[in-house]
Amino acid sequence: MAESNAGAIAERDEFIVTKGKNKKQLKCDTDSSAGCVSQRACVYCGARVVLNPVTDAIHLVHGPIGCSSYTWDIRGSLSSGTELYRNSFSTDLKEQDVIFGGGKKLAAAIDGLVEKYQAKLIFVYSTCIVGVIGDDLEAICRAASQKHTIEVIPVESSGFIGNKSAGYRAAGDSLLRLIKPADQVVMTKSDSINYLGDFNLAGEAWIIHNYLREMGVEINVTFTGDSTYETLKLAPKAKLNIIQCAGSMIYMAGKMEELYNIPYVQISFLGIEDTATSLRKIAAAMGDEVMIRKTEELIVRETNRVEAIIKGYREKLQGKKAAIYVGGGFKAISLVKQFREIGIDVVMIGTQTGREEEYDTINNLVDDGTVILDDANPAELERFMMEKGANLLVGGVKERPLAYKLGVAFIDHNHDRKHPLSGFEGAVNFAEEVYSTVCSPVWNSLRGKGIGKGVTDHV
Ligand code: SF4
Secondary structure: OOHHHOOOOHHHHHHEEEOOOOOOOOOOOOOOOOOOOOOOOOHHHHHHHHHOOEOOOEEEEEOOHHHHHHOOOOOOEOOOOOOHHHOOEEOOOOHHHHHHOOHHHHHHHHHHHHHHHOOOEEEEEEOHHHHHHOOOHHHHHHHHHHHHOOEEEEEOOOOOOOOHHHHHHHHHHHHHHHHOOOOOOOOOOOOOEEEEEEOOEOOHHHHHHHHHHHHOOOEEEEEEOOEOHHHHHOHHHOOEEEEOOHHHHHHHHHHHHHHHOOOEEEOOOOOHHHHHHHHHHHHHHHOOHHHHHHHHHHHHHHHHHHHHHHHHHHHHHOOOEEEEEEOOHHHHHHHHHHHHHOOOEEEEEEEOOOOHHHHHHHHHHOOOOOEEEEOOOHHHHHHHHHHHOOOEEEEOOOOHHHHHHHOOEEEEOOOOOOOOOOHHHHHHHHHHHHHHHHOOOHHHHHHHOOOOOOOOOOO
């Protein structure tokens, strides 16, 4: 056990390593330890965050009202058309339904929604209690589909079937059902790409689309940012899949390779270095000389432009320390590099759903002494941030209050932010945001009043 891990809950020892102090393989990609108050979201939430950006779908949550309200408009995904996806419909299951079954209520809810919204697609999500009482979602959705001649697709995301990653797979299975061409339909291949794992938070997918268009790449459909029933149906005709959020989409990409012979490459548009590398990867995979030349021109122009801005922030932030706790491994890896671009060292890093190969990459990237942990709880985050003297935590909605209570600066890198952090534009936004929060006078002022117990040394 690493020295700095002493005192952690015994079952959690295998999920925490300190680089340079112990050589053990970090345990990850498994269920949470009971009683540890994991920061992870549930299975249903994992499925919902993947599917919610399908803009013209009805998202119907079969469960108690709380599941639906917790995930209402959960992503800051933007739409170029309908806003139907921003509703969160619920069957509002009560005690009577738990005892006698909620199937009739679900069928009636679907009938009512079809009449009111005339949508072509309904996703029906299963929640914890539905897994307990055993309503037959598959049969109810099939009957509703035949009755209304629209697609009513069950999302098998009840709790107890695993962790948030199981929700990603459930969403992937529902999307695979949706994109499956009807019998006898042969889809002609085009020279286009599908962009997987961008949910168009604050319009990020649109930024990447602009780069791809400038390079001469045709975009078929994005999963699932700003997508619709019609656009998703065209997915099998793409030549290549590129994956941004691997945690949520690697399963789906593997299945599409198997079913539709579409190879995939993993990319990341977070930070200057990874954005440039990813654009080069895409151009190389498409194998077009003109595209490769245009890509280099774009990278040189944009890198020069944003480097000039970021240089100023780097000088002010040099020597600060960051802690990272995000959903997936791909984002964590990019963030380590992105923090380096602005002069900041990472002293603690963890994810909710990172995979072994991603943690290996993280381990190779970070400095000795960095704490690496999977599926953390608030007590661990607090402890290691304080021990390591982090000036900043980057995380999601559940980590924000923890940072503020500790008097530590915070960057939201999750679903509900309102500004883009992808691509070259995003790299500038990120540097600006880190500077404005880390160097805010509020931290010293709070400490002067005895509020928070965060580290000193904020400028
Ligand atoms: S599905 Fe279960 S864990 Fe998720 S919000 Fe609903 S009750 Fe909570």
